[in-house]
Amino acid sequence: MARPIKETPILYGEDARRFEERMKEHRRVSQEERARIKANYEALIATANF
Numbered sequence: 001m002a003r004p005i006k007e008t009p010i011l012y013g014e015d016a017r018r019f020e021e022r023m024k025e026h027r028r029v030s031q032e033e034r035a036r037i038k039a040n041y042e043a044l045i046a047t048a049n050f
Contacts, residue, residue, distance in 0.1 A: 011019050029037075
C-alpha cells in the first residue's frame, strides 16, 4: 500500500519572495531545444498505449 502524501510546506519571508520572483521570470528556449522537446514528446506519445 502506498504511503500518504505529505502536506506541501508553506514558504514565508525571504524564501517566499525569492520563489515568487523566480516564477515571474520567463526562461527563453531556443528553437533547437524546442524541437528536441517536441521530438521526445512525439516519441513518448507513439509508444503510449491508450
